[in-house]
Amino acid sequence: MTLPDEIEATEPALDEPLAHPSALRLTMSSPLYRGATIAVFLGAVGFSAAAPQIASFLVNDLGASLRAAGLFYLTSLTAPLAGYLVGRRSDHTGRRLGLFRLCAVLGFVGWIGVAYSTQLWMPYIISAVIGAFGGAATSQLFAAIHDQLKAHPNPHNDGVVAVVRMALTGGWVIGPVAGAVLAAHTSLRTMLIATALCTLAQIVPLGTLRIAPGYGDTSQSQPIAPTTKAMLPLLAFTGLYVLVYLGEPIKYAYLPIYMTKQLGFPAGLSGAIIGIQPLVEIILMPLAVIVARRIGMVRLMVIGAAFGIAANICFATTGTAAGLFTGQILMGAVWGVFAALGIIVAQRLLPTAVATASAVFISSTALASALGGAAGGLGAASIGLPFVFLIPAVAGLLATIGLALMVRTDR
Incomplete structure (x- = not known):
């Protein structure tokens, strides 16, 4: 590939x-x-x-x-x-x-x-x-x-x-x-x-x-549907993206419960912890584009996925406000990378059918939400809080390995 x-x-x-x-x-x-x-x-x-x-x-x-x-x-x-x-x-x-x-x-x-x-x-x-x-x-x-x-x-x-x-x-x-x-x-x-x-x-x-x-497609006047073989790189990348995204529904479902029920955080502190991620994400998006020009998009995504592993380990093991803030900042870095670059990579992996690539990639978040919700429910029932966050950590490890293999294969 x-x-x-x-x-x-x-x-x-x-x-x-x-x-x-x-x-x-x-x-x-x-x-x-x-x-x-x-x-x-x-x-x-x-x-x-x-x-x-x-x-x-x-x-x-x-x-x-x-x-x-x-x-x-x-x-x-x-x-x-x-x-x-x-x-x-x-x-x-x-x-x-x-x-x-x-x-x-x-x-x-x-x-x-x-x-x-x-x-x-x-x-x-x-x-x-x-x-x-x-x-x-x-x-x-x-x-x-x-x-x-x-x-x-x-x-x-x-x-x-x-x-x-x-x-x-x-x-x-x-x-x-x-x-x-x-x-x-x-x-x-x-x-x-x-x-x-x-x-x-x-x-x-x-x-x-x-x-x-x-507009802008000069390869052929009547595009044909991409073959399964042509779509394999896109599907592989999208599958790895799903593994990275898997932790989001788990986090939003169970991190507030964990902070309120088990850690006893006041509402203001819990809200600040939840709210820090999108702020970091927006700040880092332009920086992600600049860094990607120097080291490559997929290579930067390997680093981003590794940040996701560290973030979920923070959620699962620290039990302090500082640890959860750290986890959310790391998660903001994850999405600063993937949110800014994911759609670009998906389109370039299927350049003859960019609308199909865009639709497959963007709609994969719905699939990841459903899978993450199911995994989180089963995990919370079996291993409880906060160890349920180890599930997205493992998924993130698989995604990191897969993205690294994509870079290595290309090299």
């Missing part, structure tokens, strides 16, 4: 640094990049506002048991399939923004359906069937951005992707707080309606903007 040379090669960004605008200026000057930045922010705010509240909605409004509410997250297992189908269609037609708008509308319909559900089975079916396609909207934006960047080469192109990805992370910082406040002052159904409106509002920043079908 061979990685494209451009993943590990140093970008020629330092040759003429004054001849090109910065990544931020480049992003703000382009209607596509600027609109995509705002759109992914709105989508992330909406989804992250609902994610922590959906179980409460199922229990309090529809009478679900705690076990049934937990099973709702398994509906995300359909997201990779929906993403692949949308991505394949996008690569065949080249109409990224049209499919983006369609997916955003489907996402809106899905969340409205969940908000107005009157029977327990309804949110499960709606989320698995309609909501899965709504989640593919973001991948189409990244595919459109890739096409535009390819058509207009610039040393700061990777920085543009990082800026858009930072907006996505910023939405995840704001969304959970906004969702909790809105639900507390109105109702859970109102909060879900607000999520639906944020999902639909993604369309607004891009307006009626159009780009030429297959």
